[in-house]
Amino acid sequence: MTILYLLIPLSLVLLGLAVWAFFWAVNSGQFDDLDSPAWRILLDDEKRPPPAPGESEEPDDERDA
Amino acid sequence: MASAPGACFHCGEPLTGREPWTVRLEDADRPVCCPGCKAVAEFIRDTGLADYYEYRTAPGLKPAPELDDTDAQWLAFDRPELLEQVSSPLGDDRRECSLLVEGVRCAACSWLIEKSLGSLPGVTEARVNPATARARLVWDPARVRLSRLLSALSRLGYRPHPGGAASAEIAEAERRRALRRLGVAGLGMMQVMMFAVALYAGAFQQMDEGLERFLRLVSMAVATPVVLYSGFPFFAGAARDIRAGRPGMDVPVAIAVGGAWVASVFHVLSGQGEVYFDSVTMFVFFLSLGRFLEMGARHRAGDTRDSLARLLPDLARRRAGGDWEDVPVRELAAGDRVLVRHGETVPADGRVSGSGGRFDESMLTGESRPVQRRDSDMAVAGSVNLGEPVEVLVERTGGDMLVSSMARLLERAQAERPPVALAADRVARWFVTSVLLAAAGVYLYWLQAAPDRAFEITLAVLVVTCPCALSLATPAALTAATNFLARHGLLVTRGAALERLAGADYAVFDKTGTLTRGRLRVVGVHPVGNTDPDRALALAAALERASEHPVARAFRDIAPAGEAKVSVVPGQGLEGHIAGTDYRLGRPDFAAALSGVTPPVPESEATVLLLADRSGPLALIEVADDARHGTARDLAALRDLGLALEIASGDREMPVAAVAATAGVECWAANQSPEAKLARIRRLQGEGHTVVMVGDGVNDAPVLAGADVSVAMGGGTALAQTSADLVLLGDTLGPLPLGVRIARKTRRVILENLAWAAGYNLVALPLAAIGLIQPWMAAIGMSASSLLVVLNALRLSRDPAPAGPQPATLAGEAGA
Numbered sequence: 083m084t085i086l087y088l089l090i091p092l093s094l095v096l097l098g099l100a101v102w103a104f105f106w107a108v109n110s111g112q113f114d115d116l117d118s119p120a121w122r123i124l125l126d127d128e129k130r131p132p133p134a135p136g137e138s139e140e141p142d143d144e145r146d147a
Numbered sequence: 148m149a150s151a152p153g154a155c156f157h158c159g160e161p162l163t164g165r166e167p168w169t170v171r172l173e174d175a176d177r178p179v180c181c182p183g184c185k186a187v188a189e190f191i192r193d194t195g196l197a198d199y200y201e202y203r204t205a206p207g208l209k210p211a212p213e214l215d216d217t218d219a220q221w222l223a224f225d226r227p228e229l230l231e232q233v234s235s236p237l238g239d240d241r242r243e244c245s246l247l248v249e250g251v252r253c254a255a256c257s258w259l260i261e262k263s264l265g266s267l268p269g270v271t272e273a274r275v276n277p278a279t280a281r282a283r284l285v286w287d288p289a290r291v292r293l294s295r296l297l298s299a300l301s302r303l304g305y306r307p308h309p310g311g312a313a314s315a316e317i318a319e320a321e322r323r324r325a326l327r328r329l330g331v332a333g334l335g336m337m338q339v340m341m342f343a344v345a346l347y348a349g350a351f352q353q354m355d356e357g358l359e360r361f362l363r364l365v366s367m368a369v370a371t372p373v374v375l376y377s378g379f380p381f382f383a384g385a386a387r388d389i390r391a392g393r394p395g396m397d398v399p400v401a402i403a404v405g406g407a408w409v410a411s412v413f414h415v416l417s418g419q420g421e422v423y424f425d426s427v428t429m430f431v432f433f434l435s436l437g438r439f440l441e442m443g444a445r446h447r448a449g450d451t452r453d454s455l456a457r458l459l460p461d462l463a464r465r466r467a468g469g470d471w472e473d474v475p476v477r478e479l480a481a482g483d484r485v486l487v488r489h490g491e492t493v494p495a496d497g498r499v500s501g502s503g504g505r506f507d508e509s510m511l512t513g514e515s516r517p518v519q520r521r522d523s524d525m526a527v528a529g530s531v532n533l534g535e536p537v538e539v540l541v542e543r544t545g546g547d548m549l550v551s552s553m554a555r556l557l558e559r560a561q562a563e564r565p566p567v568a569l570a571a572d573r574v575a576r577w578f579v580t581s582v583l584l585a586a587a588g589v590y591l592y593w594l595q596a597a598p599d600r601a602f603e604i605t606l607a608v609l610v611v612t613c614p615c616a617l618s619l620a621t622p623a624a625l626t627a628a629t630n631f632l633a634r635h636g637l638l639v640t641r642g643a644a645l646e647r648l649a650g651a652d653y654a655v656f657d658k659t660g661t662l663t664r665g666r667l668r669v670v671g672v673h674p675v676g677n678t679d680p681d682r683a684l685a686l687a688a689a690l691e692r693a694s695e696h697p698v699a700r701a702f703r704d705i706a707p708a709g710e711a712k713v714s715v716v717p718g719q720g721l722e723g724h725i726a727g728t729d730y731r732l733g734r735p736d737f738a739a740a741l742s743g744v745t746p747p748v749p750e751s752e753a754t755v756l757l758l759a760d761r762s763g764p765l766a767l768i769e770v771a772d773d774a775r776h777g778t779a780r781d782l783a784a785l786r787d788l789g790l791a792l793e794i795a796s797g798d799r800e801m802p803v804a805a806v807a808a809t810a811g812v813e814c815w816a817a818n819q820s821p822e823a824k825l826a827r828i829r830r831l832q833g834e835g836h837t838v839v840m841v842g843d844g845v846n847d848a849p850v851l852a853g854a855d856v857s858v859a860m861g862g863g864t865a866l867a868q869t870s871a872d873l874v875l876l877g878d879t880l881g882p883l884p885l886g887v888r889i890a891r892k893t894r895r896v897i898l899e900n901l902a903w904a905a906g907y908n909l910v911a912l913p914l915a916a917i918g919l920i921q922p923w924m925a926a927i928g929m930s931a932s933s934l935l936v937v938l939n940a941l942r943l944s945r946d947p948a949p950a951g952p953q954p955a956t957l958a959g960e961a962g963a
Contacts, residue, residue, distance in 0.1 A: 083358060090365055097338055097369070104330045108323050115276040120254070 155180035156200070157188045157207045157304070172197055180668070181704055187304035194266075196259055203255035207304055221294040221301070223462050223473030224309060230293060232475065233309040237285065241271060244284045244293065245316070249306040251280040256305070263303060267291055279319060282307070308461060325442055328377040329435045335373035336428040342366045343425035363415045363422050370424035374408045378431045380438070399579050399617065404431060426933065430619070433937060437622040440629065459528060459550070463494035466538075479544050487526070488536040496548045497539040498523045504534030533703075578617060578905075582608075582912075589916045600918065608915045616907060616932040620900030621646075623940035628893040631944045637873055637882035644872030648856045648887060649894035650837045654785055655828060657842035657850075658796035658806050661860055661880075662778055667701040671769035675746045682708065683766035687758050690723045690732045698754065701770045720756070730765075732758045739764060776879050778810050784884035790839070795819045795827055795850075824850040841883070858883065889943065896943055900936045907932045 107113060156170060156177035169176040170188040179185045187207065191199055223229055234244035251257060257275035260282065264273035269290030275282045284296060293309070300307045342362050349359055381404060384397030407423040407430075414420035462473045466484040476494045479485065484500075487493050493506070503521035508530040520526055526539050528548045543549075586608050593601035625646075629639040639645060656662055672680040685708035691699040692707055711730075713723035720733010722741075731738040738757035739745040746764040748755055756768045782792055794815035796803045803817040816827070828850060831838050840847070840854035851857035851871050859871035875882055911928060 083355060086358060087361065090361070093338070094365065094368070097334060100334055101331060104334070105327055108326050108330065113326055114279070114319060114322070115257075 155184055157184035159207070172200070184304075187302070190302050191259065191304075194263055196262055199255050199259040202258070207250070207256075221297040224293045224297060226473070229473075229475065230288075234293065240289060241285055241287050242293075244286075244309060246282050246284070247308040248275060248280050248282045248300065249308065250304060251275060251277050251282075259303060260300065260305065264296055264299060267296065267299065270296065281316075281319070322442065325435070325439050328380070329432070329439050332373050332377035332428065332432040332435050335369050335377070336425075336432045338369045339366050339373075339424045339428045342369075346422075360415075360418065366422060366424040367412060367415050370408065370411070370428050373428045373431055374404055377435055378404050381431075381434065399582075400430075400434060402579065402582070430933065433619060433933075434622060437626040440626050460492045460494050464488075477545070479541055481541055481544060483541045485539050485541060486536055487532045487539055489532060489534065491532055493526045493528050493530050493532065493539060495528045495539075495541045496543040497526055497541040499526050500538045500540055502535070502537075504532055504537045507531040507533050533700075578908075585912060585916065593918075604915070604918050608912065616904035616936045617901065619933055619936050620904050620940075621897050623937050624893050624896045624900060624943060627940045627943040628889050632882070632886055632889055633876075635882055635885055636876045637886045638876055639873055641872045644856050645886075645890045645893050646897070647837060648839065648873070648890035651839045651856055651887065651890075652790055653793070653831055653836040654790045654839040654841065655793045655795050655824075655831075655854070656812070657840075657847050658794055658803055659798055660843035661841055662775060662794065662806050662810055664775065667698060667770050669701050669705070669768060670771045671767075673749065673767040673769075675764045675766055678765045680766060683758055683768070686725060686730060686765070687732055687756070687768055689725055690721045690730060698756070698770050728760055730758065730760050732756055732768075735767070778880055781880040781884060782810050782812065785887065788884060788887050790887070791836075795824045797821075797824075821847070821849050825853045828854050841880070893943055896939055900939055903939075904932060904936060 156172075156179050158180060168179045168181065168185045170179055170185055170192065171177075172188070172192055177188070179188060184207075191197060224233065230242070233246070234242045237243050248260065251260070254277050257277045260275045261273045264270050264284065269287040270284065271287065272283065272285035284293075286293070286296065297307050297309065342365055346354075346359065346362055346366075348354075349362075378401075381397050381400045385401035388397050404427055407427045410420075411422040411424055411427070414422055459476055461476060463476050463479055464471045464486040465474050465479065466486070471486055479495050485494060485497070499520045500522060503519065503524060506518050506520055506526060508518050508527060518530075520537075525542075526532075526537070527550075529550045586605055589608050590601055590605040593604050625639075625643070628645055632639055669684065672684060674680050674683060684702070684705050688702040688705040689707035689709055689711040690713055691702040692711065692713075709725055711723040711725045713721050715721055716733070716737065719737040720731060722729070722731050724730075729741065731741045733756060735745065735748045735755060735757040738759040741759050742761055742763045744759075744763045746757070746767065748757070748767065754770045756770060758765045758768060786792060792812045792814065794803060794807050794810070794812050796806075796815070796817055797819055798817060800817040803815055807813070807815040819827070824847075828838050828840060832855065837855045839856045839858060840851050841858040841860075842848075842851055843860040847859075851859060856873065857871040858873045858875060860875050873886060907928065
């Protein structure tokens, strides 16, 4: 069972990584909105809305920037 | 699925089925309630975004009637100094703006906004967070102007507030901090549990001693950050409570967490005795989870500063020399002259100059009739000008305004809320004192009997009486009930309010906006002969423009058919001259007298107006301030639950009596000022009643704050919502009886939990005090009692309840 002396510290390192990743995710706003991303994948289809009335059409290469 | 039959397709307001407006969408005519909703729905359809209706989970915001004027009002935001205030440069020619968007209700709303704005040239990013209603826009000022984005937003039926996102940012920071603490607690709890299982198993199977000490050390290493970081709010809260001299629930929590942690660390370092890291981390995690959920509900209900901001316009038109300029409202000072046009909100308290005009002060007073203000009368900030443009000489701004004093009245009422001590807090105070006394007594006794065991046994007493179960008893039940109610249309912003709701025996309702929609509407047009109903409405609107009668407001958002010369015949109706023809509008006998031909008048609860010219009757128009859908049924349900009902309204006697009769409420009072309502509630409380107040207006906010339990309508003003304990999310009072039922069930669960936890502690304390409790027994007992309490609370989230009304969707209607 001596292998535990190695494996458990390793798991703690992983835990530390997980906490770090979680903090990064929270701070970069990944958890700010938990509702709309689930919908977005359904809604983001090929149907592209035309621009609002009175607006001339332009190539929209930067739409998803 | 017959999803919300007879409801406006866009905003979900119930229809009478006689509205003349429809929108053609996916080969079907969808009924809508007003021209505003029609315009928004058509705009959404024409921009190819009709998918919104399929995916939304909440109905849209009813747009303001003055849709045609939207473009011009945003132009001011293009001025450099104002642009500088509400947005910031990104460095690469682009600018960034953070704004609050009123009316964002679900994920489909944010999709609609992102799609629509994202397709404008020059917009590189449009993100909307539906939870906080905060939007972030990044655009290239050289290619598109901010005013263009803002007017696009308002065309979609939302109301943008540039620069109004400050408190949303504070809320976001708070949420992130709480989420980090929760995450650490959750990850730490899982790890410590794993080590704990190994330790428990090892205790029965003769674990290697070195390994055991190692596992305990590792548990300590993981649990310590959980206690110190995730548990920090509890320690801070306990310190605050003790300084204030009022030990609340944070004190036993802090003692439990701190005591169990100190004991465990002591045992790890000394190498003997049990460790309780698993219980401690689980405890911290569940408590943090409960607080996190409660915080989310509070944020959704909003913030007082925001609500005041939303009540006032963003911009005011100030006289600068001989010209007018648009300035942010906060820059106004006493002595400025501002111009308030038709349909605009007065930005600051001031004196009307010139001929004066009519103002809608219903937001402030609850009075549904417009108020006439003549030369040098006071116009109140937040009221809406219904007449001609007027100039207002600003007298009071900022904190001196009537609206602000309303907010102060609200704060005071909140502070003076009758101290209904919560069951948990009462138990906590009693419990903390007795545990500390017992521990001190045990320590003193063992100091004389066996000094070497004194510290160890005292710790055992503190740990075994760890009030984990006791302090989880209330929050676990409240969390489960809160979640359940939120799914059924009742948002609980302060968990403790549920305890008071359970004991409520008296409910006071506001009338305008609560029992009724607060607005007269045209509910039906019956053409006589081959009159075009739209034409009839336009003629009626032109005639009603000149009237100050409440009925005239029903026609406010209908485009009039030209100018009319009108004379008012009091109590009868209007007589007018439009484009060469004489018309009469009013009581059927009065209007029919013009031609002598009387059409059959249908039986109706609404007010029926007849439009006629000299050749004969043209159309019958029905106008009503309809009661909310199902109000009588919901009130009956409340009465069945044993609540006495009463209506207290700021409105005149006639309409209040009518509504009371329809709703089946016998006890009512009209002409009530906010102070009078508050006094009435205080009197009821003095008689020993626990009072629920349901209201929606700004004038109700202080009253709401003074009641034992306050309920705001979801469609009401934001200020009322922030002062309310509960917010009804839907458009009916339906969830309220459900809330009372669940609150009572919650109280039962809490009592069961408290009884169990207190019983466990009462049995364990003497055993530990005489040194009989084996450490492993204490650990298992502690975890098991906490678990039992949590499981008992979870029963609350399984209550079979009727599903709430769903908003109309394309899919739902297609399947009907």
